[in-house]
Amino acid sequence: MKGSFMVAADTQTMEDQACIPQGGAAEDDIASPLPSMVRGACPSLNAPMQTGDGLLVRLRPWTPGLTVAQLRALAEATEKHGNGLIEITARGNFQLRGMTPQSMPGLAADIDRAGIVPESGVAIEVPPLSDVDPSEIADARGLAQRLRNAIDSLHPKPALAAKLAIIVDGGGRVILDEISADIRLKAINAVDGRQLWELAIAGTQATATPLANLTDEQAIPGVITLVKALTAIGPRARGRDLDIASLQAQLPAAPHFSPVESATPASPVGLIPLGKQHAALGLRPAFGRIHARDLIRFLEVAEVAGVHEIRTGPEHSLLMLGSPRDRIEDILAAAVDCGFQTRADDPANYAVPCSGAGACASAHYSTRQAAADLINLGPDLLDGSLQVHLSGCAKGCAHPSPAMLTIVGAATGYAIVVNGSSSSEPVAYIHKEDLKSALAALGKLVRNNKAAGESAQQCLKRLGRDAIATALRQG
Structure with missing residues (x-):
């Protein structure tokens, strides 16, 4: 095999640097334990990580992107040798789920046959x-x-x-x-x-x-x-x-200079102009995950529309290159039908769930269902000014840095953290059956108290922890 896969624990960010974090899976949860599986080490294809739905493989191709044929082969291999679920991590890595010790050799062979060479060595990341x-x-x-x-x-x-x-x-x-x-x-x-x-x-x-x-x-x-x-x-x-x-x-003394104000960056989701003639189209699988069958179905349309290269990007994105602008609408229609988010202002972009119960053995609730419930409550919270991190447990793998709101699963319910990480002190605890009503109460708090021109994040910061805790108790 050309190179080696990077395999990780069941996350989309914390272990998104191809490693097992402290507090990761216990040794008896790991298939075929090897020395490389010591906590803090980087496991290889020979020692994948056991998660709640099987073995998980992380892959960052050595090339800037993949051809349509290569991505199709990757999807087919994931469905053949795993459960068909493919994730794009926050750092732009592929995660392939549901493999078994018996299916790993076939997965490796199929990916090698597709000409996909995994990146190895120190992780050096560049914009997509x-x-x-x-x-x-x-x-x-x-x-x-x-x-x-x-x-x-x-x-x-x-x-x-x-x-x-x-x-x-x-x-x-x-x-x-x-x-x-x-x-x-x-x-x-x-x-x-x-x-x-x-x-x-x-x-x-x-x-x-x-x-x-x-x-x-x-x-x-x-x-x-x-x-x-x-x-x-x-x-x-x-x-x-x-x-x-x-x-x-x-280091050399810093030269004296006045910086030029840089252009406003674009979201990796949506149409991204690249000069007068060309553009990239950024898509995001719903909550960073798509099934191989849906991806293959989408690729059929993308290929006909002229896409010749697909790159992964930040915020769980896939960027399409090569299609003329007059075919973009065809790609967008197929993307929506196959479960992609296509707009930078889609409220779903601001709900950040981990893999959740069923996929991760540590998770206490279905984070993706909770994210869907949050979106259905309306745009009061998810107005683009803040992210809501839905963490199945206190490890906070999907968003290790602080978030304005974090919903942390526990054995008996949920801890609500404000302006902190999943391990921070919560402002309130709620029972298992009260999550929907608590989220609705937070949305109502913003709706009833937001000043003119104020964002949800600005409103919550102004109101403070006590007001948020009170609203949660009342909800």
């Missing part, structure tokens, strides 16, 4: 439209490949944390600002025409700590400096463990 987006400030994909080569050529080989993630973002229409990484390079333009790379560590674009602004020639040596510092700390070191002052002393 890098190299086709004319508004991209710098060539992120090219720099990422040079960086990967530089890391691979280090001697001795650096022992890096299994979950370590690097983002190289060249700007453009679809960016990776909301995805967390240990090391970030972000292209920026100066008013004097210079193009620089902002180097930062430990977080999203908004929360990461900036270290330096580097020229194109300085960018790779700058990241290598961080890689060596992580190696010196130890094989579990992450970006948050780096000494900022020490690193800044080793």
Whole structure:
């Protein structure tokens, strides 16, 4: 087999860096335990992760995207060797569900036969439209490949944390600002025409700590400096463990410059213009999951409409490339019929459920059904200003960072967390049978108290935890 699959626990974000987190499955839940399945290690195709609906495989292709034929082959292999469920993670990885130890060799052979080569080595992520987006400030994909080569050529080989993630973002229409990484390079333009790379560590674009602004020639040596510092700390070191002052002393002094205001980024869902003649179409499987049969049915229309490449993107998206604009409506109609979300303002984009009961052995409730119930209650909460994280348990795999509202499943009911993660202190507990009424009460609270021009998030922040807790009790 060309390369190796990355296999993960039953999540869509926390283990979205191809690793098992702390608090993951116990050893007796894992099929054919191997040394690679030690917590914190990166399992391979020979040691997939056992979940509530079978073995789970995560795959990020080495190529920027897949052809229609390759994605069709992937879907057919998932249905033949698993339960047919395919997920697109928040970071743009494929997850294939429901395999068994007996079916894994056939899955590997079919994917290899399709010419799909899994990415291996340190995780370096770039925006999905890098190299086709004319508004991209710098060539992120090219720099990422040079960086990967530089890391691979280090001697001795650096022992890096299994979950370590690097983002190289060249700007453009679809960016990776909301995805967390240990090391970030972000292209920026100066008013004097210079193009620089902002180097930062430990977080999203908004929360990461900036270290330096580097020229194109300085960018790779700058990241290598961080890689060596992580190696010196130890094989579990992450970006948050780096000494900022020490690193800044080793990096080139930041050049004085005035940045040019960048263009407003586009959602990865919807029509994304790529110049005057071309466009990408971003689609999102409902709550990040689609059955192989529906995907195959959609691909038949997409291929006829001229799609020649499909790339995964952030926010559980699939981006269609190649179709002329006059065929976009055909693709949109087929996408809706096959269960895709097609609009950036679709309320379903802002409900973030984990796999939930039935798919994950740790989940206490059907998170996807709860997400559907939330959407049916109307747009009061899901107005685009906030996300509601529906977590089947306290691990919070689908959205490990804080959310405005998090519904955490427990054995006897639900914990409601405000402006925190699934492990934060809840403002209230509700019984199992009260979830719908509690969600309705929160929607009513926003509807009755939102000031003119105020978003749902602004309203809830203004009202505060006590008002939210009171509304939940009354609901």
